[in-house]
Amino acid sequence: MVRNVAIIGTGMTKFGEHWEKSLRDLIAEAGAKAVDDAGISGKDIQAIYGGTMSAGRLNGQEHIGALIADTLGLNPLPSTRIEAACASGGVALREAYLMIAGGHYDVVVAGGAEKMTDVYTEQASLALGGAADQEWEAFFGATFPALYALLARRHMYEYGTTEEQMARVSVVNHHNAALNPLAQYPYPITVDDVMKSAPIAEPLKLLDCSPLTDGAAAVVLASEDFAKKMCQEPVWIKSSAQASDTLPLHDRRLVTAIDASVLAGKQALERAKLKHKDISVLEVHDCFSIAGIIAVEDLGFTRKGEGGKAFEEGVFDLGSDVSINTSGGLKACGHPVGATGIKQAVEVTLQLQGKAGKRQVDAEYGMTHNVGGSGATVVVHTYGRDV
Amino acid sequence: MVGIVGYGAYVPRYRITVEEIAAVWGKNAETYKKGLIIGEKSVPGLDEDTITISVQAAKNAIRHGAINAKNIGAVYVGSESHPYAVKPSATVVAEAIGATPNMTAADYEFACKAGTAAIQTCMGLVKSGMVEYGLAIGADTSQGRPADALEYTAGAGGGAFVIGMEDTVADIEETVSYTTDTPGFWRREGQEYPRHGARFTGKPEYFKHIIEATKLLIQKTGYGFDDFDQVILHQPNGKFPLRAAKMMGIPADKMKLGLLTPRIGNLYSGAVPVALANVLDYAKPGELLLVTSFGSGAGSDSFAIRVTDAIEEKRANATPVETYLKKTKNLTYGRYAKHRHKIRM
Amino acid sequence: MPHRKSLALVWRRREQRYKMVGTRCATCDGHFFPPRGFCPNCRRKGRIEEKEMAGTGKVFSYTTVYAPLEGFEELAPYVMAIVQLDEGPRLTAMLCDVEPEDVEIDMPIRAVFRKISEDGKSGIIHYGYKFRPNKK
Incomplete structure (x- = not known):
């Protein structure tokens, strides 16, 4: 029982x-x-x-x-x-x-x-790179941002996703972070700011990346x-689901999706007997802007390949049917790695309790989506006000 | 007869022109271009060294010879830029080409003639029946102190030869050496760049040893210079081999195919091996080649090599040297400095 | 620079990194690189044998890295790619002998033996595969 x-x-x-x-x-x-x-x-x-x-x-x-x-x-x-x-x-x-x-x-x-x-910083990068496959990715020079850049490049190739659409993910996050007093970067940015920021692992630029x-x-x-x-x-935690996939990105069935997200997301909704339309507050793991786009696709909040367009059209802006990363996400609230999954739960709890201050949205149910590495571990939880 | 069963070469794709180097040091490029007969030189990629160059050349040689790498009983890598002072380049090469573990290996150093020294060693091992095939490699990422005359010529590349008794594309009819203790160019342990005796490296070193060794070969074989179709001499620059040939009465047109330094620089231990590979790319059955290397310190190895009928049969397996001479990428001096690890990080 | 990788850690992978020795399942003809000890498709019915990959393939995805990993600073900016081998497996490798602006998805490439990194100036040098354009 x-x-x-x-x-x-x-x-x-x-x-x-x-x-x-x-x-x-x-x-x-x-x-x-x-x-x-x-x-x-x-x-x-x-x-x-x-x-x-x-x-x-x-x-x-x-x-x-x-x-x-x-x-x-x-x-x-x-x-x-x-x-x-x-x-x-x-x-x-x-x-x-x-x-x-x-x-x-x-x-x-x-x-x-x-x-x-x-x-x-370089030691912090090496530590974060520890999430990648040390023998078959990092050994050859793959940084952690590089892995998500590989994902981004392929997504752009297969679906026509643009760098501006990715930039929109960062813009949404910063908009929300500006309303969160605990966020690392509580100020708005523009698509232009992202586009003009320094390249890290192109097509990803500095403002596509979550900080230390x-x-x-x-x-x-x-x-x-x-x-x-x-x-x-x-x-109430309505459901909890976790899934695993290959450690290195290149071994996955798809490079443009994280199968573990698809599975954990599906199981989480099924176990909670919830539908997508029930979720109005969603914290996704946007360690890089492309990860935000892929997350909404994998979790089923848009069709595959349409995540970038959805962000561009404001589908996930604060106060919309499903508000994404009201905390400011990993990008703008900050990403103290081990703390992020818990912070997501804190944020959704505050939203469902009506204690989210200036960024409060109207929500009955929420979801959190936390990814390890380039997608080898994914854990999804759903939350509700009623038991 | 003992000879070359397969050969291969490799030259990195990057180049820097004499003009680009001369401009940095306020020198007149024309002086060097005319004085040294050099236009540009090859530069290794950031991720290339004697070992990686040797591996590529060796793979090309094994493919050309159509042999099983497991039958190689000895691997010798001749270079003056071995990445390790202690730890063989040859073991990495042998492992990478799949020749390990039932074989012997060692690194050679004899300034610019370590590659031909490796060929002679392999000949001995093969003729004595100690090994079926020997792999002789000469490769370098040559060093030259910035602003030194050597900086205009010190290039990168290498050649590899599978030496054996059967299915040879060229038989080595004779080889001789001429060796004395004559210092003209050296690099002490732990030093980054070689030093040299400037004009002393000419007459008493290069010309003396090249000519004496070649004379010895002529004596021993009974051939005259007319018998040779192609002549390859060590080529620290474009000028020395032509002058040595003139001194010996060898016509310049026999030097053409085997003189690559003007295009790729002095490959040190790789110079004669790559030049020989290029000559073999065009050689016809029955042709006779004269090859004389030179290494400072000093010594020369001279070879009389007869091309066999198999040269045509195996040509389809070859990766011609010309492959590496076209589609090159010119570097600025800044990027060249990075490629040669001259920028302190 | 601290010694980052022990000798054994790197040494034990030399067959794979020098020669791309992978495995093949004789039952389903599936190819695996890095090698797998059992076939994920055939499970117990699988018959695994050693198989050297040809080293040819194409670019599946790529990125130019401007913020390099420690130990790769001199190479930056460098191109990392997911490589689709002709035998089927995908792997992650650096591209070489190509300018970043000339790289594109589906570009034919082949493996070459290169220096990957070194354990500081006094440490061991790590060699392995990189991929370069494979012009016909």
Whole structure:
């Protein structure tokens, strides 16, 4: 018997360059905020799952599970680090969800964090490149942006997607980030700004790419009984789905789509008994602008090949039928890798609770889409106001 | 008879002109073009070195010879720009062409004649029956100090020869060497660029050794210069081999096919091997070739090579040197400096 | 520069990177590069044998990299491509001997043996395949 699971508290740090804060400081801040928001005490919590992609390479620190429990003063609770590259946060959320749904715990904290500015940029790039296949991609010189550029080039070739359409994804993200006080880049940009920014791995330019970000986010999950007792406005996780595909991009069935997204997205909607039209707030994994376009196609919010056109036509602008990346997305809210999957859940929760401030949209159901690497791991969750 | 079963060459696609180099140092390009008889030189790609050049030349040679690489019992790579001071280039080459592991390998260095030294070694191994095939390679990404006269000529490329007893396209009828301790050009361990004795490299070094070795070959074979259809001499620039030929009474028209330095520069250990490959590209059965290499330090190896009927049969397998002489890409000095790793990163 | 790759890590892949030694399933004629130890199509009925790829193929997708990976700085801007081999498998490789503006999808290419990177100036040099235009 699968039990219902609710998010009863959320917390996150501002995303950005936190020169004065360590990984530990960021975890402490987000964790404390989430627990306070839930209105519970430490002794209610039974387990912790924390996502971080590369604390070992970025901070020289492994054993993150222990660090989290210690930092939050939650010893001797079981505390486990989850690593799934850029999907570390989303997978941590899913593990926590499964533990409650399966009846093992009633209250679990799921968090994610990354402190990326404690190394030089090239070391951060190498760490992020760790999501790629080291033997058959990175060895030959493929950077992480290069992989998404390969995806973009093929998408342009097969569907006529344009660089301007990709730029529109960044523009939408920045528009929303300007309304989010916790976003790294809270200001609007134009298509022209993107087009004129420096090439990184063409056709991708600097403003097509998500930045290096420090940040942490946490949510408190609870079983139905606990949530109904303790929380005025729980947000229910309606479904959780995760899928895998080949580690290197070149081995996939298609280079213009992420099959794991297609599958996880389909399963998530089926399990929640929801239709696309039910989802009005959607956080997609736009580590690069092209990833945003491919995400809306893979998740079925547009037909294949029409994602670029949809962004161009404003289909996903704030306040439309489905508002995408109200947080500002990875591009403009920032992408502290391990924290991103949790931040997406925080954002959708705030939207469904009506607490999203200036970027508030009218939404009954939401979805988050978190991708690891170039698409080898995808985790999708749906959320609703009713159990 | 022992001879060449297959041959192959490789020259990188990049070039830099004498004008482009001369402009950087405020020199008159015409002086060098006339004085050295050189127009442009080959430049390796950023990802090319003696090993990669050797592999491409060796693959071409194996394809031309239509042999199984597993039957190669020895691989010798002659170069003065081995990427490692210690660790053989030859093992990488042998692995890449699929000759490993039941074989021997070593690197050679004898300034510009390490490639022909490798040919002689392979001849000995093949004739003695120690190996079925020997692979002799001469290749370089030649060094020359910026602004030095060598900078106008130091090119990149290499040639490879499968030496064996059967199915030869050219038989090596005779080879001799002339060797003395005469320093004219050298590079000490750990030094980036070679030094040279300027005009001393001419008369007592290059001309002396080339002429003595060639004379020795003539004596030993009983041939006269008239018997040879083509002559290939080591070519540090365009001028030296022509002058040496004149001194020996060899007509200039026999030098034409085997003089590539004006177009691709001095390939050091690769110079004579690539020139020989080019001559073989056009050779007809029965032709007799005179080849004399030269390496500073100093020595010359001289060869009398008779082209066989098989040259025509195997021609379809060849990758002609001309393939690498057309469709080239000219570099600015800035990009040349990058290609030669002269920019500090 | 720190030593990034251990000797064994690079050495054990020399057959694949030097010669493109992959595998082939004798049951379905599927080709695999990098090699697979079992056939994903035939599973238990598959019969896997070693097979050297010819090294010819075409550009499936490409990008010019301006922000290089550490250790590839000197090469920038360089072109990375997904290569479709004639035998079927796709792989990721750098293109060489071509200017970025001349690259296009479906361009015929062939493998050449090149220096990939080095473990600093004093470290080991890594060699392997790159692809260059294959003019007929």
